[in-house]
Amino acid sequence: MGLIVAGVSHLTAPIEVRERLSYRAQEASSELDRLRSSGAIREGAVLSTCNRTEFYAVENDSDAFPQILATLSRRLAGDGTPFVYAHRDRKAARHLFRVAAGLDSMILGEAQIHGQVKEAWETSRAFSGPILNRLFQSALLTASRAREETGIGRGAASVSSAAVQLAKKVLGSLAGRRAMILGAGDVAELALECFLKEGVKVAIVANRTFDRAETLADRHGATAMHYEECWAALGAVDVLLCSTASPVPMVSVERLRAAAALRAGRPLCVLDIALPRDVEAGAGAIENVFLYDLDDLRAAAVANLQRREQDVPAAESIISGEVEKFWEWVAGLVAVPVVREFREEMDRLRAAELAAAMRRIGPVSPEQAEG
DSSP, rough: EEEEEEEEETTTOOHHGGGGGGOOOHHHHHHHHHHHHSOOOOEEEEEEEEEEEEEEEOOOSSHHHHHHHHHHHHHHHHOOTTOEEEEHHHHHHHHHHHHTTTTTTTTTTTTTHHHHHHHHHHHHTTTHHHHHHHHHHHHHHHHHHHHSSSSSSTTTOOHHHHHHHHHHHHHHHHHTEEEEEESSHHHHHHHHHHHHHHSSSSEEEESSSSHHHHHHHHHOOOEEHHHHHGGGGGGGGGEEEEEOOOOSSSSHHHHHHHHHHHHTTOEEEEOOSSSSOBBTGGGGGGEEEEEEEGGGGGHHTTTTOOOHHHTTHHHHHHHHHHHHHHHHHHHHHHHHHHHHHHHHHHHHHHHHHHHHHHHHEEEEEEEHHOH
């Protein structure tokens, strides 16, 4: 039995690869079911975010990595080896602890990953067991402790806030500007809050499910719009931020070209922070359309990291201590059946030796037995 994590992240794979390896909850469950049915794994969980896709597993007697690699490669329709990493046992545990604490994030210390790790655990509960349940629980508690006891999360930007700051660099002040958000999830809500803090005059929320757009807009005093109607308003906005969960592009080159034509040369900043990407390839070539995706945020996220980086050693120290505690628990869990088996074997040997001795002695009368 071994613990393994295998996957890709923003550190090993470009967005073109990551978006093809993005799993919805049902897709992740199907893959875990297949891996468990094949006997490759005993327990499993999938963490799939905009910046990583990782399979966590407790192996049976054989190495599960070849099958996990094959799973990822099938989705890529090619060899995933150049992009896929793997960690085992203590290193696998440490990796999840660091991920949950935001130490492995594109934006150091970002808090959103904590909720994503929790969601991955909850979604995979049907395939997890005692070891992965303890691993994820320990990782989440340790991440919370690291954020509370160090400055690792001090002033940390989210992907949403980093995107809004990038829009400021492109357009200058956002005060009085008009922004449209495509999507109505947590990332979209964070972006809406950031836009409003920057003084955006008009904020539009559009979504395929209008009720969700309306609920989000009402919470923040924004305007909700039906998905089919939002394109007519695109030419009047200065920033379009896309954050849907669509498996196919939602924003075509034609729609952006038509919007740009209505703007009389004024720039249109398009922030695509979805995975898979929401904006069709080639849109960045349109004159006066400034398109940025998740990988483009990497350079923008480097700024203002110095203070948080100073707290990394303290956070790493907390993680190291908690990883050892977790691994001691695993060692004890593994030792229990071994000790039980040893004791049962001793009992069997003792009984066998007693039986052999009785055979050598021969029949014993009741009087001899009492004596």
